[in-house]
Structures are given as C-alpha cells and as structure tokens.
Amino acid sequence: MLRTRIVGTGQYLPPRILTNADLEKLTDTTDEWIQQRTGIKQRHVADPGVGSSDLGAEAAKRALANAGISPDQVELIICSTMTSDYLFPSAACLIQDKIGAKRAAAYDLNAACSGFVYAVTMADALIRSGVHKTILVVGADIMTNRLSWEKRDTAVLFGDGAGAAVLQGEEGERGVLSTYLGADGASYDLLYLPAGGSKHVICCENIDNLDLGIVMSGRELFKKAVAAFCDAAENVLRATGMTIDDVDLFVPHQANTRIIFSVAERLGLPREKIFVNIDRTANTVAATIPIALDDAVQQGRLKAGDRVLLVAFGAGLTWGSVMMRW
Ligand code: ACO
Numbered sequence: 001m002l003r004t005r006i007v008g009t010g011q012y013l014p015p016r017i018l019t020n021a022d023l024e025k026l027t028d029t030t031d032e033w034i035q036q037r038t039g040i041k042q043r044h045v046a047d048p049g050v051g052s053s054d055l056g057a058e059a060a061k062r063a064l065a066n067a068g069i070s071p072d073q074v075e076l077i078i079c080s081t082m083t084s085d086y087l088f089p090s091a092a093c094l095i096q097d098k099i100g101a102k103r104a105a106a107y108d109l110n111a112a113c114s115g116f117v118y119a120v121t122m123a124d125a126l127i128r129s130g131v132h133k134t135i136l137v138v139g140a141d142i143m144t145n146r147l148s149w150e151k152r153d154t155a156v157l158f159g160d161g162a163g164a165a166v167l168q169g170e171e172g173e174r175g176v177l178s179t180y181l182g183a184d185g186a187s188y189d190l191l192y193l194p195a196g197g198s199k200h201v202i203c204c205e206n207i208d209n210l211d212l213g214i215v216m217s218g219r220e221l222f223k224k225a226v227a228a229f230c231d232a233a234e235n236v237l238r239a240t241g242m243t244i245d246d247v248d249l250f251v252p253h254q255a256n257t258r259i260i261f262s263v264a265e266r267l268g269l270p271r272e273k274i275f276v277n278i279d280r281t282a283n284t285v286a287a288t289i290p291i292a293l294d295d296a297v298q299q300g301r302l303k304a305g306d307r308v309l310l311v312a313f314g315a316g317l318t319w320g321s322v323m324m325r326w
Pocket of ligand 1 (some may be wrong): 020027028030033034036038083113153156157191216217218219220221222253254255283297312314317
C-alpha cells in the first residue's frame with residue numbers, strides 16, 4: 001500500500017532572541033506571568049526586511065539536505081503561512097526561487113496555526129492519488145511585526161520561525177495513516193487581524209482610525225482549543241482503530257503548555273509522550289509542528305515505526321490531526 005512518509009525535516013529560527021525579561025521592558029507583564037500561563041521563556045524575532053519566505057527557504061534547504069533530496073526532485077511546494085511576504089505572490093513561489101526548485105509548482109495555504117496539518121493532509125492526498133511523488137511542505141510565519149507591544153495579551157504569545165518537511169510516497173507500513181480536518185468560520189472573530197486585508201485596507205486616509213493590532217478572546221479560545229484538540233485526536237485515533245495508549249509521541253501545536261497539558265489529561269496521555277518546545281520558540285503559528293518534529297528527530301525521540309499523533313488548532317477557527325507511523 002502506498003503511504004505518504006516524511007523523509008526529512010528542517011527548521012530555521014531567526015538569530016535574534018527576545019526573552020520574557022526583554023518583554024518586561026516593552027509591556028506591562030512579568031516573566032513569572034508568562035511562564036505560568038503559557039510555558040514560554042523566549043521567542044525568536046526576525047529583523048526588519050526579512051520575510052516569511054526567507055525563514056521558510058532556510059528550513060526547506062535543511063529539510064531537503066536531511067532527506068537527501070535535490071531541489072530538482074520537488075514537484076510541489078505548499079507553504080502554510082498567514083504572514084506571507086506580500087499579499088501576492090505566494091511565499092511558496094518565493095521559496096521555490098530561493099531553493100532552486102525549478103520544476104515545482106507552488107502555492108500558499110492559510111489555515112493559521114493548523115496550517116501544517118492542513119498542508120500534510122493535502123500533500124498526502126496528492127501523493128496517494130499519484131499526482132505528485134515528492135512534495136515540500138513548509139510552515140513559516142513572522143508574527144512579531146504584527147504585534148502591538150502594549151497589547152500584552154497577545155504580545156507575549158508569538159515568535160517567528162519556519163519548519164519544513166519533505167514528503168514522498170512509499171510502499172509499506174510507515175507514513176500517514178489517517179488525517180482529520182475541521183473549521184468553524186462563525187467564530188472567526190475570536191482571533192483575527194482586522195486591518196491590512198481587503199476589507200480594511202491600510203492607507204494614509206484611514207490609518208488613524210484603524211485598529212492595527214490582533215484581536216483575541218483568550219479565554220474563549222482556550223476552551224475551544226482544548227475541545228477541538230480532543231475532538232481531532234479522538235477522530236483520527238478512531239479512524240485508525242487505535243487508542244491513546246498506542247501513541248508513542250504526541251506532537252501538538254505549541255500554543256500554550258496549559259492547553260497542551262489539559263488536552264493530555266483529558267485524553268489520558270502521560271507527560272513523557274508529549275513533545276513540548278514552546279519554552280524556546282513561543283507560538284510560531286504554522287511552523288510549530290514542523291519545528292517540533294525536527295527537534296524530536298534531532299533529540300532521538302523519533303524512531304522508525306513510532307506512532308506519532310499531530311494535532312493543531314488555530315484562527316479560522318481551524319483544527320486538524322494526523323496519525324502517522326514514523
Ligand atoms: N502579563 C500580565 N498580565 C496579563 C497579561 C500579560 N501578558 N495578559 C493578561 N494579563 C492579565 C489580565 O489583564 C487579567 O488581569 P485582571 O485579572 O486584573 O483583569 C489577568 O491577567 C487574567 O487575564 P485572562 O485573560 O483571564 O488570563 P488567562 O488565564 O485566560 O490567560 C491567555 C490568558 C494566556 C491568553 C489564555 O487565555 C490563553 O492561552 N488563551 C489561548 C490563546 C492562544 O493560545 N492564542 C494563540 C493562537 S490560538 C492557538 O494557537 C491555539
């Protein structure tokens with residue numbers, strides 16, 4: 001049976017680090033509050049003039065090198081991002097040029113923090129149906145330049161970064177076993193950026209009247225996130241005939257350790273099976289899961305045959321899960 005397998009991962013975090021202590025100087029917050037409520041200790045911040053495609057291209061080069069695949073072999077690039085360099089063209093096209101993947105088609109996919117799970121689901125369908133053999137999935141986001149530092153509820157949560165995975169079809173037991181996606185557009189206003197899109201264009205005439213910051217209902221999102229994470233995990237487990245005890249490593253979207261541990265408790269997952277790296281990266285939106293997978297590989301926490309559960313939730317609202325045999 002043909003399955004879609006991740007044959008290489010890579011990540012890139014911009015070098016500049018902003019610690020919680022640094023944030024204390026920018027907004028009314030404390031290291032203790034941030035760590036208690038989110039588990040975050042620091043985040044990486046891209047310099048002005050750097051775009052999401054710059055981070056994504058570096059992560060992609062590392063993923064290709066780790067997979068032993070040349071850019072020429074890539075047939076499609078899907079970049080999950082909600083912070084593309086430009087409104088158009090896509091970050092995926094810019095990445096295609098930067099890595100020299102001349103034969104690849106390229107497009108962006110915006111499912112916010114669920115972007116990587118959405119993109120892997122699309123790539124899996126295209127590979128198993130025989131449309132493409134080798135697909136590069138990139139998650140890349142730069143959120144820190146969208147934050148208003150005085151809005152402390154959102155200022156402390158996000159960081160910049162990119163992760164990438166090379167996916168190929170392979171006969172056998174390893175690879176994606178099942179995927180599950182969901183969305184709730186009626187709740188879009190629990191987390192959104194009002195200005196800068198087609199509805200409220202930023203221009204000289206209206207700049208004084210626009211709210212340029214992110215709007216977030218933190219508590220409501222928290223509850224929805226826990227419910228959606230559990231729903232997504234349970235659905236994909238049911239589809240594969242597995243139980244939570246069959247999971248070797250749980251790699252959740254890194255939004256908040258309180259969300260992650262609440263979900264784990266409800267699902268009955270012991271802490272040693274949960275991968276957490278939010279302390280050093282914060283929430284890098286579509287990049288959290290591929291960065292976490294790459295960390296897990298580098299730390300020797302993933303071995304051939306391990307059953308890995310990816311679960312994500314984000315703006316949209318969107319959520320999803322992937323069950324795979326590594
Ligand atoms: N530093 C210090 N105090 C703060 C900060 C801050 N950064 N932010 C809020 N507070 C204060 C509030 O003003 C409030 O003070 P008050 O009691 O005097 O009114 C107090 O802390 C509690 O505020 P709440 O909003 O009720 O705090 P809560 O316990 O809900 O934690 C948080 C807030 C961390 C945002 C939480 O709601 C959360 O994690 N929500 C999910 C948000 C999220 O992850 N968004 C990312 C995208 S979605 C995703 O990726 C899943």
